[in-house]
Amino acid sequence: xNDASLVKSVCMDADEIERSVTRIxxxxxxxxxxxxxxxxxxxxxRGDLLAKMLAHKIQEIEGVxxxxxxxxxxxxxxxxxxxxxxxxxxxxxSFDIDGKTVVLVDDVLYTGRTIRAALDALxxxxxxxxxxxxxxxxxxxxELPIRADFVGKNVPSASDExxxxxxxxxxxxxxxxxxxxxxxxxxxxxPIKNNGGE
Amino acid sequence: MAFNHKHLIDITEYSADDIMTxxxxxxxxxxxxxxxxxxxPTLKGFTVVNMFNEPSTRTRxxxxxxxxxxxADSLNFGGSSTATVKGESLVDTVKTLCSYKIDCIxxxxxxxxxxxxxxxxxxxxxxxxxxxxxxxxxxxxLDLYSIWEEKGDLAGLHVGVVGDIxxxxxxxxxxxxxxxxxxxxxVVAPPTLLPARPDIxxxxxxxxxxxxxxxxxxxxxxxxxxxxxxxxxxxPNLREYNLLYGLTEQRDKLLKPDxxxxxxxxxxxxxxxxSFMADHPKRSIIxxxxxxxxxxxxxxxxxxxxxxxxGIDA
Numbered sequence: 298x299n300d301a302s303l304v305k306s307v308c309m310d311a312d313e314i315e316r317s318v319t320r321i322x323x324x325x326x327x328x329x330x331x332x333x334x335x336x337x338x339x340x341x342x343r344g345d346l347l348a349k350m351l352a353h354k355i356q357e358i359e360g361v362x363x364x365x366x367x368x369x370x371x372x373x374x375x376x377x378x379x380x381x382x383x384x385x386x387x388x389x390x391s392f393d394i395d396g397k398t399v400v401l402v403d404d405v406l407y408t409g410r411t412i413r414a415a416l417d418a419l420x421x422x423x424x425x426x427x428x429x430x431x432x433x434x435x436x437x438x439x440e441l442p443i444r445a446d447f448v449g450k451n452v453p454s455a456s457d458e459x460x461x462x463x464x465x466x467x468x469x470x471x472x473x474x475x476x477x478x479x480x481x482x483x484x485x486x487x488p489i490k491n492n493g494g495e
Numbered sequence: 496m497a498f499n500h501k502h503l504i505d506i507t508e509y510s511a512d513d514i515m516t517x518x519x520x521x522x523x524x525x526x527x528x529x530x531x532x533x534x535x536p537t538l539k540g541f542t543v544v545n546m547f548n549e550p551s552t553r554t555r556x557x558x559x560x561x562x563x564x565x566x567a568d569s570l571n572f573g574g575s576s577t578a579t580v581k582g583e584s585l586v587d588t589v590k591t592l593c594s595y596k597i598d599c600i601x602x603x604x605x606x607x608x609x610x611x612x613x614x615x616x617x618x619x620x621x622x623x624x625x626x627x628x629x630x631x632x633x634x635x636x637l638d639l640y641s642i643w644e645e646k647g648d649l650a651g652l653h654v655g656v657v658g659d660i661x662x663x664x665x666x667x668x669x670x671x672x673x674x675x676x677x678x679x680x681x682v683v684a685p686p687t688l689l690p691a692r693p694d695i696x697x698x699x700x701x702x703x704x705x706x707x708x709x710x711x712x713x714x715x716x717x718x719x720x721x722x723x724x725x726x727x728x729x730x731p732n733l734r735e736y737n738l739l740y741g742l743t744e745q746r747d748k749l750l751k752p753d754x755x756x757x758x759x760x761x762x763x764x765x766x767x768x769x770s771f772m773a774d775h776p777k778r779s780i781i782x783x784x785x786x787x788x789x790x791x792x793x794x795x796x797x798x799x800x801x802x803x804x805x806g807i808d809a
Contacts, residue, residue: 369523372535372565372797382498382801385523421532 309473317449322354332361336397341386343404366390373414394423404462406432409443504623506632506668520794538567543599547573561792635668637787650677657683658718670696687729709749716757744771
């Protein structure tokens with residue numbers, strides 16, 4: 298990420314992320330009494346990588362390969378009309394989610410709007426028996442009645458800050474950082490539309 | 496990704512990056528079209544008017560399907576049911592429609608330039624669904640998409656466009672689009688079916704000998720003989736056309752082993768394309784083109800109506 302915004306602090310390093318993922322994997326297995334009927338669905342573009350890490354952990358702990366999918370929520374966002382057409386990534390859920398306990402995985406839980414969109418997207422794909430939510434970081438500031446079932450770390454943050462996960466696989470380094478938002482940009486993943494086309 | 500267009504009227508206004516963005520977005524719409532609930536709420540609250548002032552089957556139906564699968568409300572309008580037959584001018588008709596607070600007009604018209612005029616007076620997004628002998632940009636995009644899916648890449652491919660170049664609006668968008676994407680283009684047509692200045696479209700080679708051109712081609716794009724647009728007789732009869740310019744079973748052996756065959760439809764079987772080639776399980780990607788029509792039209796609507804997304808960090 299060549300982000301020009303200022304790094305204010307690092308709130309999780311690579312080891313902490315690793316330990317959190319391990320703990321969440323154990324909690325998911327404990328809450329669901331094993332890996333049977335379980336499926337992991339990560340929200341692109343960071344949640345899918347976390348879901349993959351969780352799937353590896355669950356494999357190590359239980360010796361079971363849980364079905365793993367990724368979900369793009371571009372078509373379900375609530376800010377399409379007011380902001381912009383977000384870049385579309387691929388959704389890849391190659392198994393039947395009907396009747397499964399689907400654990401949605403995302404990196405940072407903030408307003409809850411991404412999760413609302415992900416739930417709608419999931420319901421259009423099938424009818425899971427239950428949906429649970431696992432996030433690495435909960436930074437507060439919810440705008441919808443949504444909460445996570447499994448949380449890596451609670452990170453109190455201000456709304457003019459951005460909390461971002463970097464992962465070695467794509468960013469060359471693993472960390473959760475608190476960044477200062479540049480003026481004119483919005484926290485989270487949806488900056489204000491640059492109104493150049495109208 | 497910085498897609499910054501409001502209209503899709505002239506394909507030459509689009510860069511290779513813009514076109515790739517449309518193709519990539521179209522590809523990601525596949526999963527929506529292949530699941531049980533083939534609909535997303537993205538364009539909820541948007542109203543799209545399909546203004547077809549000329550007959551159309553696949554373009555019109557695929558636009559309508561694309562709009563419905565994106566949850567847009569669509570209004571079908573045009574032909575003899577409109578006020579134009581009562582003498583209303585095009586501009587007045589468009590302004591009337593715009594008073595309903597619509598967001599997009601998809602227009603097909605027998606006159607070139609109508610989509611641009613509508614864009615100038617309406618203020619809403621305009622998509623050209625074919626204007627006269629001028630352009631048909633979404634057709635070119637679905638062709639590019641199908642070829643891209645089949646071949647894995649566009650740059651460096653040698654594409655032959657065969658047949659009625661003079662009357663074809665498909666060519667008006669397809670040949671420039673192929674050039675933008677880095678393809679080599681050979682036009683094959685009887686001299687009577689070439690435009691006065693075939694070089695304007697940007698083809699690298701122009702020939703009237705199909706048998707000489709075929710062995711070089713990775714993609715053979717057969718155009719429909721547009722009998723309804725002819726004045727006079729550009730060739731003696733359909734049988735002679737088939738013998739000289741038709742993609743027949745006999746010509747199969749002239750093709751590269753992995754060459755594929757495209758056609759924008761509707762096919763005149765036995766004229767420009769024999770059934771053997773049209774239905775060839777390995778070569779024909781004609782039905783893939785039809786499916787791609789829904790995908791690229793969904794992508795175009797999504798990107799055009801979503802507006803600018805310059806400088807976002809997704």
